[in-house]
Amino acid sequence: MYQVNENYLKLPGSYLFSNIGKKVRAYKNANPEKEVISLGIGDVTQPLVPAIIKALHSAVDEMAVAETFRGYAPDLGYEFLRNAIAENDYKQRGCQIAADEIFISDGAKCDSGNIQEIFAKDNTIAVCDPVYPVYVDTNVMAGRTGTYDAKTEQWSDVVYMPCTAANGFAPELPKGKIPDIIYLCFPNNPTGATITKAQLQEWVDFANKNGAVIIYDAAYEAYISEADVPHSIYECEGARTCAIELRSFSKNAGFTGVRLGFTVIPKELKRGETALHALWARRHGTKYNGAPYIVQRAGEAVYSPEGKVQLKEQVGYYMQNAKTIKDGLSAAGYTVFGGVNAPYIWLQTPDKMTSWEFFDFLLEKGNIVGTPGSGFGPSGEGYFRLTAFGTHENTLKAIERIKAL
Numbered sequence: 001m002y003q004v005n006e007n008y009l010k011l012p013g014s015y016l017f018s019n020i021g022k023k024v025r026a027y028k029n030a031n032p033e034k035e036v037i038s039l040g041i042g043d044v045t046q047p048l049v050p051a052i053i054k055a056l057h058s059a060v061d062e063m064a065v066a067e068t069f070r071g072y073a074p075d076l077g078y079e080f081l082r083n084a085i086a087e088n089d090y091k092q093r094g095c096q097i098a099a100d101e102i103f104i105s106d107g108a109k110c111d112s113g114n115i116q117e118i119f120a121k122d123n124t125i126a127v128c129d130p131v132y133p134v135y136v137d138t139n140v141m142a143g144r145t146g147t148y149d150a151k152t153e154q155w156s157d158v159v160y161m162p163c164t165a166a167n168g169f170a171p172e173l174p175k176g177k178i179p180d181i182i183y184l185c186f187p188n189n190p191t192g193a194t195i196t197k198a199q200l201q202e203w204v205d206f207a208n209k210n211g212a213v214i215i216y217d218a219a220y221e222a223y224i225s226e227a228d229v230p231h232s233i234y235e236c237e238g239a240r241t242c243a244i245e246l247r248s249f250s251k252n253a254g255f256t257g258v259r260l261g262f263t264v265i266p267k268e269l270k271r272g273e274t275a276l277h278a279l280w281a282r283r284h285g286t287k288y289n290g291a292p293y294i295v296q297r298a299g300e301a302v303y304s305p306e307g308k309v310q311l312k313e314q315v316g317y318y319m320q321n322a323k324t325i326k327d328g329l330s331a332a333g334y335t336v337f338g339g340v341n342a343p344y345i346w347l348q349t350p351d352k353m354t355s356w357e358f359f360d361f362l363l364e365k366g367n368i369v370g371t372p373g374s375g376f377g378p379s380g381e382g383y384f385r386l387t388a389f390g391t392h393e394n395t396l397k398a399i400e401r402i403k404a405l
């Protein structure tokens, strides 16, 4: 008789965005005349830029001709894309990352969820609180997190690093149990916070000193506007021996529906004689058959001169929304964070409302959908996330509605 993976049964409730979806559907069914604006889920709204569309069309045409048709992609991804990434994302930022240390994938969600597979089951993970839920839930599924305490909303075997206004939403180095695997995400989802290069260097030094590995999620790197905020963990000295970096094309180029991302594992990252690069290569080769050729050509176009100009404009479009939200909420008396180096605005709920109370209030009174901070972890209670990924028109309309509440 087969048994199920009981770790799945330990997962509390359903995924945050499913809960939000259910509430919004119920509200819309009951109020079909209301125009609901979503500044909730972090999905983009702007179309792919012309340079990417051109690359997609041209790759589709290649697939129609026997001489240029492509089947399975190489395990690590096509060299043309890995070379473009190594040159533009790393070499030009002074980071030493070779093309064969880059693994192309279909996005950072899968990679951030799958990467834990190459580590032992009894490793301890550390996460920021609040956190992108995928890091914790995938470790729950793997049986790595111990037991769940519904009262504290925490797992017994996870090291939580609270990020609140009191510490500028920057995690502090663990003082008690030393974690083996440390998940960091900057610019941060959900808080929109960043840390400086000097702060990130402290984490790299900590990991190297304690034999820990950092899984650095830089999905929002393109939104950095301030000079002392690192774009890659490999800008820090010693990161090649302790850090894995995850990147996505979803938010810098609008690939949420196209799907493309990559993971960087430097060859010096070893436990004893075992290189993590070799383990991930084995996993990738066994369980993954590559992002489509067409999509990898579209990814290459992100680094073309026209692509760069067009995407800078697109990121600027969303950051204009971030400014609209941040300035509008501040003017309305809200305490707001983020929105400078990230497309997320993290606000303190007014009148001591809980995050879900504010969600209901905003949905019912303003017909606006955001994300309750508590859905990202207990330290997110009393906060609320709005995203800058809407259209200008909807963003302006939403802020006017909030101001009028």
Ligand SMILES: Cc1ncc(COP(=O)(O)O)c(C=O)c1O
Pocket: 042, 106, 107, 108, 109, 110, 112, 132, 185, 189, 217, 219, 247, 248, 249, 250, 256, 260, 261
């Ligand atoms: C921190 C973080 N990492 C990864 C992802 C997923 O990216 P992708 O679309 O490449 O799977 C997201 C998406 O919202 C995210 O917020």
